[in-house]
Amino acid sequence: xxxxxxxxxxxxxxxxxxxxxxxxxxxxxxxxxxxxxxxxxxxxxxxxxxxxxxxxxxxxxxxxxxxxxxxxxxxxxxxxxxxxxxxxxxxxxxxxxxxxxxxxxxxxxxxxxxxxxxxxx
Numbered sequence: 199x200x201x202x203x204x205x206x207x208x209x210x211x212x213x214x215x216x217x218x219x220x221x222x223x224x225x226x227x228x229x230x231x232x233x234x235x236x237x238x239x240x241x242x243x244x245x246x247x248x249x250x251x252x253x254x255x256x257x258x259x260x261x262x263x264x265x266x267x268x269x270x271x272x273x274x275x276x277x278x279x280x281x282x283x284x285x286x287x288x289x290x291x292x293x294x295x296x297x298x299x300x301x302x303x304x305x306x307x308x309x310x311x312x313x314x315x316x317x318x319x
Contacts, residue, residue, distance in 0.1 A: 202274050203227065205263070209298040213318055214244055226265055230273060233266045238290035238306040245303065245316045252317040254302035256283075260295065266303075267291020289313055 206226050210219040222244060225233035236244060256262060258280040264273055267290045272282070276296055289306030300319025307313050
């Protein structure tokens with residue numbers, strides 16, 4: 199994988215709303231719990247509404263990069279979707295394809311509010 203910052207900046211340019219691109223990169227690198235909370239409770243502030251809904255398009259052997267919602271030992275490291283899928287919790291997570299062109303993000307379940315997903319690709 200290229201430099202983590204370069205990867206995140208490229209991902210942000212492709213998918214994150216302009217006002218939060220720098221904040222997204224900073225949180226992904228330095229404050230992953232804050233980014234996870236933002237995905238859980240304010241995902242609509244990160245991604246355009248046109249990306250709301252849908253299912254992930256990852257296949258078992260696709261190389262993915264977990265950006266948020268996973269333990270630090272695998273965060274921002276390449277791994278196959280089949281291994282990563284088993285580690286994802288109950289929400290507040292974001293996974294990208296290795297090239298940054300596809301992603302899947304999911305909010306956490308809150309009583310009275312269904313899980314929301316955002317996806318590209």
